[in-house]
Amino acid sequence: EPLFQDTLRETGLNPYLVEMANIRNQNAWVHQREPEMATAKAKDQVRMAVAKASLNLPIAGGKVDVVSKALVIGGGVAGMTAALNLGDQGFPTVLLEASDRLGGNAWRVIASDRGEPIRPFLEELIRKVEQHPRIKVLKNSRLTSATGSVGSFVSEIQVDGERRAVTYGAAVLATGGRESRPDEYLYGEDPRVITHLELDALLMDPSLPLRQDQSVVFIQCVGSRDERRPYCSRVCCTHSVKAAIRLKTLSPQMSIYVLNRDIRTYGEREDLYRKARDLGVIFIHYDLARKPVVRREGADLTVDAFDPILQMPLAIAADHVVLAAAIEPNDTHELIELYKCAANADGFLNEAHPKLRPVDMSVDGLFVAGLCNYPKPINETIAQAKAAAARAAGILSKPEMTLDAVKSEVTANCDGCALCLDVCPYRAIKLEEYAGEDGRGHRRIVTDKALCKGCGLCAATCPKGGVHVAGFTLEQLKAQVAAALEDVA
Numbered sequence: 031e032p033l034f035q036d037t038l039r040e041t042g043l044n045p046y047l048v049e050m051a052n053i054r055n056q057n058a059w060v061h062q063r064e065p066e067m068a069t070a071k072a073k074d075q076v077r078m079a080v081a082k083a084s085l086n087l088p089i090a091g092g093k094v095d096v097v098s099k100a101l102v103i104g105g106g107v108a109g110m111t112a113a114l115n116l117g118d119q120g121f122p123t124v125l126l127e128a129s130d131r132l133g134g135n136a137w138r139v140i141a142s143d144r145g146e147p148i149r150p151f152l153e154e155l156i157r158k159v160e161q162h163p164r165i166k167v168l169k170n171s172r173l174t175s176a177t178g179s180v181g182s183f184v185s186e187i188q189v190d191g192e193r194r195a196v197t198y199g200a201a202v203l204a205t206g207g208r209e210s211r212p213d214e215y216l217y218g219e220d221p222r223v224i225t226h227l228e229l230d231a232l233l234m235d236p237s238l239p240l241r242q243d244q245s246v247v248f249i250q251c252v253g254s255r256d257e258r259r260p261y262c263s264r265v266c267c268t269h270s271v272k273a274a275i276r277l278k279t280l281s282p283q284m285s286i287y288v289l290n291r292d293i294r295t296y297g298e299r300e301d302l303y304r305k306a307r308d309l310g311v312i313f314i315h316y317d318l319a320r321k322p323v324v325r326r327e328g329a330d331l332t333v334d335a336f337d338p339i340l341q342m343p344l345a346i347a348a349d350h351v352v353l354a355a356a357i358e359p360n361d362t363h364e365l366i367e368l369y370k371c372a373a374n375a376d377g378f379l380n381e382a383h384p385k386l387r388p389v390d391m392s393v394d395g396l397f398v399a400g401l402c403n404y405p406k407p408i409n410e411t412i413a414q415a416k417a418a419a420a421r422a423a424g425i426l427s428k429p430e431m432t433l434d435a436v437k438s439e440v441t442a443n444c445d446g447c448a449l450c451l452d453v454c455p456y457r458a459i460k461l462e463e464y465a466g467e468d469g470r471g472h473r474r475i476v477t478d479k480a481l482c483k484g485c486g487l488c489a490a491t492c493p494k495g496g497v498h499v500a501g502f503t504l505e506q507l508k509a510q511v512a513a514a515l516e517d518v519a
Contacts, residue, residue, distance in 0.1 A: 031048070031050045031052075031138060032105055032372050034048045034118055035048055042266055044061045044088035044089070044090070044365065046086065046088065046089045046435055046436075046500075047083075047084075047086050047088060048179075049080075049082050049083035049086060050079065051072075051075040051076045051078070051079035052075070052109050053071075053072040053075050053389060056075070057071050057072050057075065057157065058378060059070075059360055067339060070241045074514050074517075075393035075512070077513040077514070077516060078510040078513045078514050080513070081350070081509040081510055081512065081513035082268055082506045082509055082510050084220055085503070085505055085506045085509055086501070086506070087294045089435040089436075089500045089501055090349065090435055091135050091432050091433045091434050091435040091437075091479075092432075092433050092437075092479045093430045093431065093432050094179070094180065094181040094182060094430060094431055094433065094479075094480050095181060095182060095362045095429065095430050096181040096182070096184075096199045096425060096426060096428055096429060096430055096431055097182050097197050097198055097199040098121055098122070098199060098426045098427075098429075099111075099121065099122045099123070099124070099129060099196075099197065099198045099199060099200040099426070100116045100121050100122070100184070100198055100199070100200055100201065100202065100426060100480075101123070101124050101126070101185065101196060101198040101200075102116070102123060102124070102125045102126065102140040102201070102202045102204060103135070103173060103201065103202070103203050103204065103205055103365070104126070104127070104128075104203065104205045104359055104400065104402070105125055105126070105128075105129075105131075105132040105133070105134065105137050105169070106133065106134025106135060106136065106168070106204060106206045106400060106401075107122075107133075107134065107152070107155065107400070107408060107411055107412065107415070108163055108204035108206070108328070108399040108400025108401070108408060108411045108412075108414065108415040109127070109134075109202070109204035109399070109400070109415070109417070110125070110132060110155050110156065110159045110417060111163040111411075111412050111413040111467070112202040112397075112400075112418050112422075113159060113162075113165050113202075113413035113419075114155070114158055114159055114162065114165070114419070115224070115415070115416055115419035115421050115423075115433075116202075116422060116423060116426075116491060117159075117162045117164040117165045118162075118164075118418075119427075120164065121423065121426050122164050122166075122445050123164060123165045123166070124165075124167055124168065124187075124196055124198065125159065125166065125167045125168065126168050126172075126173060126187065127167065127169045127170075127171065128170070128171065128172060129166065129169065129170070130169050131169065132156045132159065132160070132167070132172055133152050133156060133169040133304040134167070134205065134206050135207070135208070135209075135227075135401070136148055136152045136408065137149075137152065138227045138230055138231065139227070139243050139408070140230050140233055140234060140276075141272070142301070142407070142408050142409060143268055143272070143299055143407050143408075143409065144409075145272075152334070156203060167206075167377065167388040168187065168189050168194075169189075170189060170190050171187055171188065171189040171190075171405045172187070172188045173185055173186075173187055173364070173365065173368065174186045174187065174188050174193070175368065176369055177367040178197075178480075179394070179395065179458075179480030180199070180200070180393075180394035180395030180425065180431070180480050181199045181200075181395065181425065181430070181431055181480065182197065182199060182480075183197065183198050183199070183200075183201065183395065184196075184197050185197075185198070185368075199395065199425055200395045200396070200397065200422040200425045200426055201395065201396050201397070201422075202396075202397045202398070202415070202418045202419065202422055202448070203362075203365060203371075203379060203396060203397070203398050203399075203402060204398070204399045204400040204402060204415065204418075205359070205360050205362055205365065205400075205402040206359075206360050206400055206401050206402055207357050207358060207359045207360055207361055207400075207401030207402060208357070208359075209225055209226065209227050209353045209355050209356075209357060209359055209407065210259075210314075210356045210357070210358045210409045211355070212225065212252050212253055212257055212353050212355050213253075214252070215252065215322070215324040215351060215353055216325075216326060216331075216351075217353055218325045218385065219326075220324075220326055220331060222331050222348070222349065222350050222351060223324060223329065223331075223351045223353065224350060224352055224353070225350070225352070225353050225354075225355045226270070226353075226354060226355065227265065227268050227353065229350075230273075231371075233273070234466065240277065240280065240281075240350065241280055241281055242281075242349075243277075243281070243349035244284060244347075244349055245284065245286075245346065245347055245348050245349055246274075246277055246284060246285075246286050246287075246348065246349060246350045246351075246352060247286075247287045247289065247333045247346055247348040247350075247351050247352070248270045248273070248274065248286070248287065248288045248289065248290075248351075248352045248354065248431050249289045249322055249333070249351065249352070249354065250266060250267060250270060250288065250289065250290040250291060250293075250354045250358075251266070251290070251291045251323075251354060252353040252355050252356065253356035254266070254354075254356040254357075255291065255467070257316070259356045259358065259376060260376075261376055261383050261404075261405075262294065263354075263357040263405040263407075264294070264357075264405045264406060264407070265357070265405055265406065266293075266354035266355075266356075266357075267290070267292075267293050267294045267295050267354070267408050268299045268302060268407065269354070270288055270290075270352070271288070271293075271299075271302045271303055271306045271311075272293055272302060273352070274288060274306050274309075274311045274336050274448075275302065275305055275306050275309060275311075278306070278309040278310065278311060279309075281411065282309075285312075286310075286311045286312065286313060287311075287312045287313075287324050287333075287346055287488055288306075288311060288312070288313045288314070289314050289315075289316050289333070289335055290313060290314070290315060290316070291315070291317060291318075292315075293313060295352075295515075299317055314335055314337055314344070315338050315490070316335055316336065316338075317380070320335075322334060322335045324348075324351055330347065330422050331348045331349070331351065332345055332346065332347055332348065333345075333346045333348050334346075339466075343399065357401060357405040358376070358377065359373075359376070359377045359378045359379070359401065359402050360401075360402065361377075362377065362379060364401060366379075367399070368391055369391075369396060370393060370394055370455060370456055371391045371396055372391070372392045378402065378403055378404050379391065379398045379402045379403055380392065380398075380403075381398055381403060383492050388414075388417070389414060389417045389418040389421055390421060392483075393456065393481075394480065395422075396494070396500030397419075397421050397422050398414075398418065398419035399411070399414045399415040399418040400414065400415060400418070432483070433479050433480060435500055435501065436484035436499060436500055436501045436502070437477065437479045437482045437484050437500055438459070438477045438482050438483060438484065438486075438488050438489065438497050438498070438499050438500075439477070439498055439499070439500050440474060440475055440476065440496065440497055441495060441496055441497060441498060443494045443495045443496040444474045444475055444492075444494070444496030444497060444513045445472075445473075445474070445494065445496065446461055446472065446473025446474050446475065447494075447496075448461055448473075448475070448490075449473070449491050449493070450475060450488035450491050450492055450497055451494060451495075452491075453488065453491045454487060454488055455487065456481045456483055456485075457481060458477050458479075458481035458482040458483075459475050459476070459477050459478075459482075459488060460475065460476055460478075461473050461474070461475055461476075462474060462475075462476045474496075475488075475496070475497065477497075484499050484500075484501075484502075486499045486502060489502075489504070490512075491512060
């Protein structure tokens with residue numbers, strides 16, 4: 031539809047005069063096995079489009095001034111990458127970090143999937159961010175309020191007990207994630223049962239305490255791909271394989287077992303899997319019906335598993351058991367409430383569309399990057415952060431931006447009953463007082479065009495016709511319904 035709108039605009043016509051009957055996507059593709067019924071439905075669609083087009087009127091989108099300043103929430107790799115990218119493009123940027131230092135989870139990771147050391151990269155990234163003349167870093171900070179809309183947001187920030195106000199035109203949410211705490215396999219009961227990040231801490235210890243181990247068992251999908259967390263954490267398999275290779279290099283005689291439901295070393299990471307196999311790492315499949323059991327008898331730690339190839343149970347003595355704990359998002363309930371943005375059932379912040387708008391959020395002017403969106407390795411985090419910064423720069427680079435014209439509009443019938451305020455999911459409606467011709471005070475609603483998405487909930491709720499959506503008036507909708515029912519006896 032935007033393509034046809036651009037065509038009308040180029041010919042000098044109002045782009046919103048076009049009406050599209052999408053009989054390909056909404057009909058032909060979904061009713062391939064019912065050609066006669068599909069044809070009948072196509073006729074209905076065309077009649078409805080013609081009926082609405084006959085009532086279409088020219089409408090124009092409004093414009094809003096843009097504050098050429100950015101806000102980035104989260105000081106991990108994603109947040110710092112986005113802030114640095116925006117700062118390098120000349121946009122003043124405020125970077126909020128809840129803790130007392132930048133870096134996030136990256137401080138606890140040894141190397142990337144490609145074997146590149148993380149710490150030197152991280153220290154250099156922090157140095158660039160903290161010394162950048164256009165980036166203001168606020169540590170121990172928290173966002174406490176958010177008003178306004180795309181191009182002109184206003185927020186209050188609490189920094190070490192002090193409150194500050196900041197205005198900005200766009201924001202990148204990079205609040206990160208964390209390694210979940212397992213509640214099975216004797217974790218927390220035996221110090222030899224550890225998680226991935228705890229393993230990395232031991233591997234970074236110069237004394238190399240794991241060198242003396244004779245056997246290490248990795249258990250995958252701990253807390254992932256189950257009823258509580260049905261998603262895959264994506265980085266765990268690669269991390270286990272990398273750690274197994276590192277341990278085998280450290281001590282070639284060490285026996286290493288990876289108990290897995292599936293190995294998902296996707297892309298070029300498959301080479302790591304092959305290398306681990308060549309080094310003698312043993313991969314054993316398990317399913318939820320026969321999960322491994324970790325037991326302790328005296329000083330001995332044993333992992334019981336069932337080998338589907340040998341079709342027999344195994345008892346594996348282990349010096350350490352490493353759990354691939356699920357990645358979960360940091361708490362974002364406050365941000366979701368402040369911005370009215372969306373999160374999925376698992377708590378990860380949602381993008382507007384996974385294919386067409388993968389870093390845009392449902393609220394215009396907000397963008398997402400990093401683990402708060404979904405689990406991902408560092409290279410993907412960096413790519414997404416750069417994409418988010420590029421999208422934000424597209425807004426900040428303009429002195430003003432044109433809004434879509436399909437927005438709610440207040441009519442003379444509005445009496446200020448405020449029913450629509452309760453249903454608006456974007457907080458785009460507010461009440462105002464005004465003096466009528468009789469000199470008395472009255473109330474009516476006012477809509478923020480920058481926040482409004484034209485969803486129509488307000489128009490559907492109002493019993494008096496006090497608000498409608500431009501391009502989708504009640505008369506137009508009635509005409510479409512009448513056209514659809516034209517052949518109904």
